[in-house]
Amino acid sequence: MALPFQTLSTRIPRNTTPLHSPPRVNRALASRKRAALVAASAMYGSAADGAHKRKLQPLPHVLTVAGSDSGAGAGVQADIKACGALGVFCSSVVTAVTAQNTVGVQGVHVVPESFVEEQLRSVLSDMDVDVVKTGMLPSIGVVKVLCDSLRKFPVKALVVDPVMVSTSGDTLSAPSTLSGYRDQLFAMADIVTPNLKEASALLGGAPLKTVYDMRDAAKSIYNLGPRHVLVKGGDLSDSSDAIDIFFDGQTCHELRGSRVKTRNTHGTGCTMASCIAAELAKGSAMLQAVQEAKAFVESALHYSKDMAIGNGPQGPFDHLFRLKSPHYNVGATPRFNPDDLFLYAVTDSRMNKKWGRSITDAVQAAIEGGATIIQLREKEAETREFIESAKACLEICRSSRVPLLINDRVDVALACGADGVHVGQSDMPARTARELLGPGKIIGVSCKTPAQAEKAWADGADYIGCGGVFPTTTKEDNITVGMEGLKAVCLASKLPVVAIGGIGIANARSVMEIGVPNLKGIAIVSALFDRECVATETRKLRSVLMDACSRTNLSV
Numbered sequence: 001m002a003l004p005f006q007t008l009s010t011r012i013p014r015n016t017t018p019l020h021s022p023p024r025v026n027r028a029l030a031s032r033k034r035a036a037l038v039a040a041s042a043m044y045g046s047a048a049d050g051a052h053k054r055k056l057q058p059l060p061h062v063l064t065v066a067g068s069d070s071g072a073g074a075g076v077q078a079d080i081k082a083c084g085a086l087g088v089f090c091s092s093v094v095t096a097v098t099a100q101n102t103v104g105v106q107g108v109h110v111v112p113e114s115f116v117e118e119q120l121r122s123v124l125s126d127m128d129v130d131v132v133k134t135g136m137l138p139s140i141g142v143v144k145v146l147c148d149s150l151r152k153f154p155v156k157a158l159v160v161d162p163v164m165v166s167t168s169g170d171t172l173s174a175p176s177t178l179s180g181y182r183d184q185l186f187a188m189a190d191i192v193t194p195n196l197k198e199a200s201a202l203l204g205g206a207p208l209k210t211v212y213d214m215r216d217a218a219k220s221i222y223n224l225g226p227r228h229v230l231v232k233g234g235d236l237s238d239s240s241d242a243i244d245i246f247f248d249g250q251t252c253h254e255l256r257g258s259r260v261k262t263r264n265t266h267g268t269g270c271t272m273a274s275c276i277a278a279e280l281a282k283g284s285a286m287l288q289a290v291q292e293a294k295a296f297v298e299s300a301l302h303y304s305k306d307m308a309i310g311n312g313p314q315g316p317f318d319h320l321f322r323l324k325s326p327h328y329n330v331g332a333t334p335r336f337n338p339d340d341l342f343l344y345a346v347t348d349s350r351m352n353k354k355w356g357r358s359i360t361d362a363v364q365a366a367i368e369g370g371a372t373i374i375q376l377r378e379k380e381a382e383t384r385e386f387i388e389s390a391k392a393c394l395e396i397c398r399s400s401r402v403p404l405l406i407n408d409r410v411d412v413a414l415a416c417g418a419d420g421v422h423v424g425q426s427d428m429p430a431r432t433a434r435e436l437l438g439p440g441k442i443i444g445v446s447c448k449t450p451a452q453a454e455k456a457w458a459d460g461a462d463y464i465g466c467g468g469v470f471p472t473t474t475k476e477d478n479i480t481v482g483m484e485g486l487k488a489v490c491l492a493s494k495l496p497v498v499a500i501g502g503i504g505i506a507n508a509r510s511v512m513e514i515g516v517p518n519l520k521g522i523a524i525v526s527a528l529f530d531r532e533c534v535a536t537e538t539r540k541l542r543s544v545l546m547d548a549c550s551r552t553n554l555s556v
């Protein structure tokens with residue numbers, strides 16, 4: 001079939017589309033993804049004759065909507081490399097083609113809006129995109145086309161890098177695009193990531209000179225509609241650190257990194273936004289995604305600081321540094337892997353006492369049986385005793401590389417150096433816990449409703465514990481949400497979910513077969529610890545879960 005070929009327009013087109021504030025991107029992605037998996041599963045199932053059904057695994061997917069950079073330091077090329085380096089698939093809708101190198105931008109061909117729309121339709125109607133990241137949007141018409149497409153094909157999150165001027169000082173978007181950002185796109189954005197110049201342009205032109213200016217700017221841009229703002233201070237003069245300001249509507253976080261002395265900084269903005277998008281696609285909370293992205297960029301600049309590509313003043317850097325130098329892989333191990341939720345053992349001091357075992361013996365046995373994460377839920381322990389036993393459990397967990405979380409007690413988690421905490425709706429708010437624990441610790445939040453799940457994500461949690469799914473005697477007066485409630489929370493949640501409450505050998509399979517990709521495992525108290533042999537019970541449950549996963553499309 002002959003494909004229609006369209007010549008690129010050679011100017012930035014004007015557009016008089018009326019402006020309006022669209023609703024935020026809605027969140028029907030999970031069900032779309034599930035439908036696609038079911039359809040593909042059916043196809044492969046018949047082809048593979050039932051018994052050898054192929055395991056279909058959705059890949060975290062970012063779509064970049066940006067301009068091409070012939071020098072490959074920034075734009076679509078940087079986005080694809082950044083996502084690839086972080087293990088995320090990246091599709092691309094090209095909004096403009098630039099002739100560009102380390103000297104500057106020599107030319108721009110803008111892709112017609114109708115063809116940007118066609119590319120968007122091609123990708124979004126077929127592929128399961130988790131996160132859309134925007135870069136160079138050359139006209140207000142392209143902004144409108146993008147907003148319309150996102151309303152038709154909702155995604156999990158939208159990352160907007162409001163690219164206006166290249167690092168070499170060349171204009172990359174029409175002045176009217178500014179109003180497109182302010183009046184249309186920002187209201188749909190989960191995060192906007194301006195540098196100092198872009199933040200200034202968005203707010204009327206006053207220059208940003210200090211960290212205080214950056215804080216004020218972050219708050220003012222937040223008032224334009226996005227859920228989070230990251231003002232990047234890479235160009236801040238008189239600062240030995242690379243300081244960025246992250247604002248989530250309540251708290252301003254000052255994120256400090258070391259400033260790398262190098263000429264090879266072309267594409268840092270695109271890379272930062274793409275890394276945030278990639279981390280979000282993998283299921284990270286927003287602050288965590290931003291921290292990971294900042295660490296990635298800093299390491300990439302450090303690795304590439306003496307690299308020589310081109311003869312101009314601003315060179316590209318190497319996104320694939322982690323493949324080339326094991327040194328940089330040290331910090332690359334994510335502190336939280338959602339798959340760790342698979343078989344989540346929650347201790348109970350009363351049960352362990354009843355069976356005459358210490359908490360350390362209980363933890364050791366659960367790990368021996370295959371528990372993938374441990375939570376110490378010691379409701380009756382005195383603080384000092386709790387800290388001591390938590391330290392002993394942490395040693396056991398560390399030697400098996402199993403994360404250890406503390407239930408309710410952020411103070412105990414801090415005191416013993418645990419990997420994180422689990423908090424409920426009446427415990428310390430997740431947002432406060434995040435402020436106290438910092439971005440490096442794991443935070444789980446108990447949620448019974450989609451609204452609570454949404455808030456947990458916004459507050460910086462890493463996962464959700466949903467339940468009680470079934471009635472239980474382990475926790476008094478706990479309202480049961482049932483399988484339907486669990487499913488509703490999973491579908492609404494951008495975070496991975498673990499099911500809890502009344503789960504044991506008899507019903508674990510039915511829970512795991514609920515068929516929602518972000519249900520990552522089950523959390524169990526009595527079916528492990530109110531038994532004579534914890535290791536045996538854990539082993540049995542593990543085999544039930546493995547079996548359930550091999551019957552569905554879930555990865556183990």
Ligand SMILES: Cc1ncc(COP(=O)(O)OP(=O)(O)O)c(N)n1
Nearest residue numbers: 407422423424425446465466500523
């Ligand atoms: C994994 C997991 N999910 C939910 C809970 C319950 O937490 P919470 O609602 O705070 O109740 P308590 O456990 O503190 O009684 C949990 N502990 N773990």
Ligand SMILES: Cc1ncsc1CCOP(=O)(O)O
Nearest residue numbers: 468472474501502524525526
């Ligand atoms: C802590 C908690 N949160 C909701 S139900 C529950 C208790 C789960 O215990 P069990 O696995 O024995 O039902």
Ligand SMILES: [Mg+2]
Nearest residue numbers: 408423424427
């Ligand atoms: Mg609690």
